[in-house]
Amino acid sequence: MYEGYGVDEVRTPLERFGEALRDARELRPAGKLSQTELARRAKTSKSTISRIERAVPPIPSHLPALFDQIFETDGLFKRLYEEAVAQTFPALYRRRMALEREAIAVWEWSPTIVPGLFQTGAYARVLFRNSDRRASEDEITASVGSRLARQDLLRGAAPPDVRLVLCESAIRNRIGSPEVMRDQLAALLGMAERPTTQVQVLPLDSEAHLLNDGAITLLTSPSHVTVACVEAFRTAGIIDDPHHVRIAQSAYNELTSEALSPRESASLLREQMESL
CATH class of the missing domain: 1.10.260.40 (lambda repressor-like DNA-binding domains)
Incomplete structure (x- = not known):
């Protein structure tokens, strides 16, 4: 109907x-x-x-x-x-959102903050407020709602396989109040308990790697084609050249090898929660 x-x-x-x-x-x-x-x-x-x-x-x-x-x-x-x-996202992000909704695998790396797909509303609100001091409360609320709506793909009947690697600085950087950070870390722990999600933390003393420069997301489609999404200040791009994507995948696999195990990462997240 x-x-x-x-x-x-x-x-x-x-x-x-x-x-x-x-x-x-x-x-x-x-x-x-x-x-x-x-x-x-x-x-x-x-x-x-x-x-x-x-x-x-x-x-x-x-x-x-x-x-x-x-x-x-x-x-x-x-x-x-x-x-x-x-539609609420700039045009340069829309293709990424479409690919994300259809993806069967999502691999994320972030060196500084918790990525949007895993943020709580309060954490996202602080980031939006700090990025645009002139925005009204209604505008901030709409932006937060749009960001949280992306997480529906994680709660569906057939969620993608998700791998998230965070630099330790991302869980130690204070975004908002201690309560905001505790709730955000608790949300990460909750996500890590899902059978389709793996969360790892890369220690601060890890050696330099190819992905040091910034965040990256690797999205794999139902036809098993993978693209790399990269972001910088006020801009974003999608890399679909197979050669460059393979390099990014190899670098990501090295990250997961250097990062703490999922169990060790969960312990570190709990320790950080308790210290706030």
Whole structure:
């Protein structure tokens, strides 16, 4: 049902989501739902439903799945939500987001901070606030929501195989208050307990390596093609040349060999939590 609603490409993804929700609510075969009744069923507020239908961001990340359940729309709202989230990122990041959503394997390395795919809301909020002092609270909230929405791929029925290697400085750098950091480290520990996720820490006294210069993400598609995503200040790039990707994969494998084991890394994360 409702597969044809909100497909006008002139509209923004937020507008298409809002239109699809309004149509689903008003044209529901079992009877029209008011905004108040939908809010009750979705355990949210009428003002939130009204705001979403008017295409005012953000869309709370837990609502699309509930809308699909309520209206039996077979993932329509999830797909529209993913489009809306992708649209919030600059164009140079959108291809990366699309590749990330489809990936069967995600390998991350970060020398300074916890990568976005693994951040808590509070940790992400501090980073967004520090990166743009002029941003309003609504803008910061929307950015945090978009970042957290990326983590849906880790919670799906068939999550990718994830490997995360963090430099020790990333878990010792104080981002926000001690409570923010404790919660972030606890989140990493929770992720490390998932059968499809491996978290390792590279000690500060490790030798120099090819990936010293910055963060990198290796994404492998269902067709087993891997690309390397790199980021620098206000820019990002995707490397798909097979030769360069193989070099990056080899360097990443060396990192995992030099890093603490997953068990040792978990112990270090706990020690750092206790020291805060």
